[in-house]
Structures are given as structure tokens and as C-alpha cells.
Amino acid sequence: xxxxxxxxxxxxxxxxxxxxxxxxxxxxxxxxxxxxxxxxxxxxxxxxxxxxxxxxxxxxxxxxxxxxxxxxxxxxxxxxxxxxxxxxxxxxxxxxxxxxxxxxxxxxxxxxxxxxxxxxxxxxxxxxxxxxxxxxxxxxxxxxxxxxxxxxxxxxxxxxxxxxxxxxxxxxxxxxxxxxxxxxxxxxxxxxxxxxxxxxxxxxxxxxxxxxxxxxxxxxxxxxxxxxxxxxxxxxxxxxxxxxxxxxxxxxxxxxxxxxxxxx
Amino acid sequence: xxxxxxxxxxxxxxxxxxxxxxxxxxxxxxxxxxxxxxxxxxxxxxxxxxxxxxxxxxxxxxxxxxxxxxxxxxxxxxxxxxxxxxxxxxxxxxxxxxxxxxxxxxxxxxxxxxxxxxxxxxxxxxxxxxxxxxxxxxxxxxxxxxxxxxxxxxxxxxxxxxxxxxxxxxxxxxxxxxxxxxxxxxxxxxxxxxxxxxxxxxxxxxxxxxxxxxxxxxxxxxxxxxxxxxxxxxxxxxxxxxxxxxxxxxxxxxxxxxxxxxxxxxxxxxxxxxxxxxxxxxxxxxxxxxxxxxxxxxxxxxxxxxxxxxxxxxxxxxxxxxxxxxxxxxxxxxxxxxxxxxxxxxxxxxxxxxxxxxxxxxxxxxxxxxxxxx
Numbered sequence: 001x002x003x004x005x006x007x008x009x010x011x012x013x014x015x016x017x018x019x020x021x022x023x024x025x026x027x028x029x030x031x032x033x034x035x036x037x038x039x040x041x042x043x044x045x046x047x048x049x050x051x052x053x054x055x056x057x058x059x060x061x062x063x064x065x066x067x068x069x070x071x072x073x074x075x076x077x078x079x080x081x082x083x084x085x086x087x088x089x090x091x092x093x094x095x096x097x098x099x100x101x102x103x104x105x106x107x108x109x110x111x112x113x114x115x116x117x118x119x120x121x122x123x124x125x126x127x128x129x130x131x132x133x134x135x136x137x138x139x140x141x142x143x144x145x146x147x148x149x150x151x152x153x154x155x156x157x158x159x160x161x162x163x164x165x166x167x168x169x170x171x172x173x174x175x176x177x178x179x180x181x182x183x184x185x186x187x188x189x190x191x192x193x194x195x196x197x198x199x200x201x202x203x204x205x206x207x208x209x210x211x212x213x214x215x216x217x218x219x220x221x222x223x224x225x226x227x228x229x230x231x232x233x234x235x236x237x238x239x240x241x242x243x244x245x246x247x248x249x250x251x252x253x254x255x256x257x258x259x260x261x262x263x264x
Numbered sequence: 265x266x267x268x269x270x271x272x273x274x275x276x277x278x279x280x281x282x283x284x285x286x287x288x289x290x291x292x293x294x295x296x297x298x299x300x301x302x303x304x305x306x307x308x309x310x311x312x313x314x315x316x317x318x319x320x321x322x323x324x325x326x327x328x329x330x331x332x333x334x335x336x337x338x339x340x341x342x343x344x345x346x347x348x349x350x351x352x353x354x355x356x357x358x359x360x361x362x363x364x365x366x367x368x369x370x371x372x373x374x375x376x377x378x379x380x381x382x383x384x385x386x387x388x389x390x391x392x393x394x395x396x397x398x399x400x401x402x403x404x405x406x407x408x409x410x411x412x413x414x415x416x417x418x419x420x421x422x423x424x425x426x427x428x429x430x431x432x433x434x435x436x437x438x439x440x441x442x443x444x445x446x447x448x449x450x451x452x453x454x455x456x457x458x459x460x461x462x463x464x465x466x467x468x469x470x471x472x473x474x475x476x477x478x479x480x481x482x483x484x485x486x487x488x489x490x491x492x493x494x495x496x497x498x499x500x501x502x503x504x505x506x507x508x509x510x511x512x513x514x515x516x517x518x519x520x521x522x523x524x525x526x527x528x529x530x531x532x533x534x535x536x537x538x539x540x541x542x543x544x545x546x547x548x549x550x551x552x553x554x555x556x557x558x559x560x561x562x563x564x565x566x567x568x569x570x571x572x573x574x575x576x577x578x579x580x581x582x583x584x585x586x587x588x589x590x591x592x593x594x595x596x597x598x599x600x601x602x603x604x605x606x607x608x609x610x611x612x613x614x615x616x617x618x619x620x621x622x623x624x625x626x627x628x629x630x631x632x633x634x635x636x637x638x
Binding site: 065 | 321330337
């Protein structure tokens with residue numbers, strides 16, 4: 001049923017005279033991805049896999065995939081996984097986690113999936129304090145379908161369905177999911193990070209670890225938003241996409257922890 | 265017949281909940297809607313006592329999605345709703361068919377279309393037996409007529425769902441759900457134990473790969489098949505399964521041997537028809553009842569056997585809608601295999617309460633070959 005390969009073939013293992021200084025996480029499948037050049041899903045996947053390894057939970061982890069570019073995220077992790085309908089990942093994750101209380105469950109969703117069609121399912125799962133971790137990729141467009149307006153699209157941003165740029169009145173403003181989630185009593189951890197620089201990537205890994213930690217400690221819903229680049233649908237080079245994150249997105253989507261019950 | 269087993273006086277909806285929990289159901293996800301509220305209310309009481317989970321979802325969309333997740337974990341789980349709520353569940357229902365998951369859904373149908381009313385109706389027949397959602401999918405559909413059957417059919421629903429890894433819908437209506445009758449809380453003879461259900465799910469459920477020992481390959485449950493030919497292969501697999509499910513067709517017949525007219529009716533309407541026919545029998549009128557118990561697979565072979573046993577006898581479909589099951593009856597009896605039997609139809613409008621007296625005239629007229637449509 002599953003074609004995910006196990007990581008690090010023997011051919012790549014160090015010989016006797018070599019010392020291993022860098023390796024792929026065991027939770028990450030060793031195979032090429034379908035993502036575009038410069039896409040940040042690859043970084044996000046790797047960070048999640050590293051966290052699953054470090055927490056030593058991969059053998060009891062279940063991934064609930066979404067619909068969009070990350071629909072096939074299950075191909076890149078060596079954990080049990082299932083598909084959810086568009087937007088319903090947090091509801092599906094609720095069902096899996098309730099039915100299997102010893103498992104570690106996470107969703108991996110884009111902005112269209114989580115903040116548009118699945119807003120109700122996401123907010124209510126968070127509000128119930130479901131013991132799941134939701135990873136939210138915000139790249140301000142619908143990627144898989146070709147760059148249409150997302151709920152997170154910036155004011156003035158041109159997309160295939162906002163040819164004149166997004167207008168606040170009539171098309172709405174960029175939804176700030178982390179702030180929305182942090183306002184819910186059931187949320188134990190909420191942080192917005194970005195994947196545009198080494199410093200931000202390191203912070204993102206720490207945030208992901210915390211968002212799993214609250215699940216493992218039974219504190220409530222864990223949420224991490226990752227500001228990510230989509231060079232293809234932004235019609236930019238990967239370098240320009242990184243600059244856009246720091247110059248245009250972060251001012252609208254401020255980084256940082258907005259809720260953390262770990263230290264309480 | 266002596267009956268020493270204690271019986272409890274409960275509503276059909278409560279019988280559904282007791283039946284489900286006794287059959288091994290451990291997760292319930294739902295959203296309030298009349299006329300089925302006793303199901304979630306009873307579940308919210310019963311499930312915590314057996315270390316199960318009751319979740320009141322934010323919508324029927326979410327409830328059915330939670331059901332998908334719990335079914336993927338291989339745990340006997342269910343939802344229930346009515347009318348517009350069942351419409352909202354069709355998305356997940358299609359995915360659960362495509363992903364081959366053993367979901368159990370109860371529809372205590374109300375009058376439609378739209379918001380309709382909260383009275384009884386059989387207007388959801390097409391939605392239940394023809395799929396309802398997108399793509400080629402089939403739900404096994406069981407149609408209880410009594411509170412006892414509400415209890416018993418939940419065991420059957422879970423057994424069928426896990427045997428075929430396919431959604432099963434229990435289709436009642438406001439009457440079936442609200443009627444209060446004595447119910448024996450003993451598992452039917454053909455029930456599968458919770459351990460048997462678990463064994464059926466063990467080969468495919470997602471559970472965390474560590475449960476299968478070190479080095480176990482990860483599992484994936486999905487309905488998407490993009491590679492060329494992959495979806496065709498998946499649909500062929502589903503087609504073979506749907507074909508195998510045909511062996512589960514069930515029906516009941518009453519006084520059909522010498523009947524010149526066989527009335528075809530299911531659920532609460534079959535009960536009203538039975539009273540009508542009993543009164544007519546006492547007057548010497550040769551009428552019988554054929555009651556489909558599974559609406560999908562439709563018991564067409566049993567129906568054809570009835571036609572062949574007494575060529576020339578007529579069939580009258582009585583249902584509480586604008587004409588839905590009559591299409592399956594006509595398909596079953598069409599052509600030489602169906603002996604060219606004449607099929608008449610009488611419809612009751614959704615929302616009305618049927619009684620034995622109001623059905624006497626349409627039955628008498630049908631004996632003479634005349635159809636009173638509604």
C-alpha cells in the first residue's frame with residue numbers, strides 16, 4: 001500500500017575511515033519530492049522529521065495529510081499516514097487521535113486548506129484542545145491549483161484571481177491564523193515562524209518541537225505557522241522569494257510565540 | 265412463545281445507541297438535528313462509561329471527517345444525523361468508500377427537500393442507495409422498522425462494515441427513531457464480537473508503525489490514485505467488492521404464497537402496510553407484503569422469485585416519497601426474468617403520518633389494476 005522508502009541506503013553509510021557528520025532523519029523518506037525548486041515544503045518536512053526523531057515518537061506517529069501541494073506529504077515521511085478531505089485534516093486527526101489515544105498525530109496543511117475551506121474544522125479542533133499538532137504552511141497563494149488568491153494573500157498582491165491586486169473590502173485581508181489560534185482556550189502552543197533564513201529555520205524547528213511537546217504532555221492543541229516561499233506562483237527566483245518573506249510577509253505576519261503553556 | 269429475557273422500553277433512537285455500544289462501537293461523532301437527538305444524547309452517556317469517545321462536532325462535515333479518522337484507526341465508530349446533515353456528510357462518505365473504511369452512519373430521515381420538516385419521510389432513498397456523494401460509491405443500506413431492529417441492525421451494520429471495509433448506512437425515519445417499544449438487549453446470533461471486528465481491521469488500520477514491530481513499513485490510507493491506470497484498478501477493486509456485497513441482500517415476506525397482489529414497502533411504511541393487509545386478509549382479500557430489509561444491495565432476486573412463483577400477480581410499491589424505490593422494483597421485475605410483472609405505485613407525501621386505513625383504498629384499487637399515485 002505504501003511506497004515510501006526507508007532512509008539512508010547502506011551505500012551511503014560511512015566507511016570505516018569516514019565519520020558521519022550529516023545524515024537524513026530516519027523519519028524522512030529518502031526519495032525525490034514533487035515540490036518545485038525553491039519551495040519551502042522540503043525544509044518544513046525535514047524539520048518535522050528531525051523533531052519526530054529527536055522525540056523518538058515516529059513509531060507511534062500518524063500523519064494526516066491535506067489537499068494542495070502537500071497532499072502527498074505522506075510520501076516523504078516514514079510514518080503511518082492517511083488522507084483527509086480538503087480542509088478536514090484537523091477533524092480527521094481528531095478521529096484518529098480519539099480512536100488511538102497512545103498515538104502522536106499531526107496535520108500538515110496549506111493556507112487554502114486550513115484557513116479557507118477548513119477554518120471551522122481547524123478552529124474547533126483547536127478550541128476543543130484536541131491532542132494533535134497542526135503545521136500550517138502560509139505562502140499566501142493556492143499552490144497546487146496554480147496561484148489563486150488564498151485567505152492569507154497580502155493586500156495588493158496579484159494572483160491569478162486578483163489580477164488587480166487583492167482589495168481589503170470585497171476580497172478580505174490576510175487572515176492571521178496564529179493570533180486566531182492563540183486566542184482559543186484549547187490551544188497550548190502557537191507560534192509563527194519563517195523559513196527564509198538560517199536563523200528563522202532554527203527557530204522554526206524549536207517551535208515544531210514545542211508544538212509536539214504539548215501534545216505529548218497532554219496540554220492541548222499545538223500549532224505552528226510557517227511563512228514559506230512559493231517561487232513558482234510568485235513568479236520569482238528562490239532568492240527573491242526569500243526576500244519577499246522578510247520584506248513583505250513578516251511585517252504583515254509578525255513572528256513569535258503567541259501562546260505557550262509549556263512553562264506554566 | 266415464552267420470553268424470559270428482560271426487555272427495556274426505549275425509543276428507536278436509544279435502541280440504536282444501545283445496539284451500537286453493545287456491538288463494540290467506541291467512538292461517536294455527531295451534531296444535533298431532529299428527529300435523531302436521542303442517539304447523540306444516549307451516546308454521550310454510554311461511551312465514557314466504556315472508555316469510549318463522544319465528540320459533539322461543529323458540523324456534520326466535521327463529524328463525518330472525524331468518523332473517517334476513527335475508522336482509519338480501525339476502531340468501531342459511527343455518526344448519526346438526518347436530512348440536511350446527511351447531505352453534509354456525503355463528502356466524507358465518498359472518501360470513506362474510496363479509502364475502503366468501515367464507517368457506520370445512521371439516518372433517521374426527516375421530510376425534505378431543503379429544511380423540509382421533522383416528520384417521517386423516505387425521500388432519502390436515492391441518496392442512501394445510489395451513493396449520494398461523488399464518484400462510483402455504494403453504501404450497504406439497512407432499513408429497520410422497529411426499535412428492536414434498530415438495536416439488532418447495529419450489530420449487523422458493524423459486522424458488514426468491517427467484513428467489506430465499506431460504509432454502512434442504517435436508514436430509518438422519524439417514526440422508527442421516535443417510536444417507543446420493548447427491546448431485548450441481547451446480541452443477535454450472527455453478531456461479530458469486538459475482537460472479531462478488531463481482527464478484520466488489523467491488516468490495514470493506521471496505528472503507528474511501531475505496533476507492527478521494529479522495521480515495519482509505514483501504512484497509508486487514501487483514495488487518491490493519480491498514476492495512469494491506478495484509479496481504474498482501484499475502481500475495479502471496488503466494483504468486485506460491490507459485486508460480492510450482493511450476497512448480503514435480505515428481505516422479509518408476509519402472506520405472499522397465494523397473494524394476487526404483493527405490496528413492496530420498507531421501514532415504518534411496511535408496518536402500516538402490514539396492518540392494512542391484515543385487515544384485508546380478514547375480509548378474504550389475497551394480498552401479501554414484500555419488505556426489503558437491505559435497500560442496497562436491493563433484494564431483486566427474491567422479488568423475481570415472487571413474480572415467477574405466481575405469474576400474473578401484480579406488485580404495488582408504497583413508499584413515503586415521490587417515487588424512488590419503485591425504480592429499483594421495476595428494474596428487478598423488468599423483462600423476462602421479472603415475468604413482465606406489472607408494477608404499480610402509491611406515494612405518501614413526506615411529513616405525513618401513515619396509518620393502516622389510508623392505505624386500504626390504494627391497495628384495493630391496485631388489485632383491480634388501477635393506480636392511485638398519491
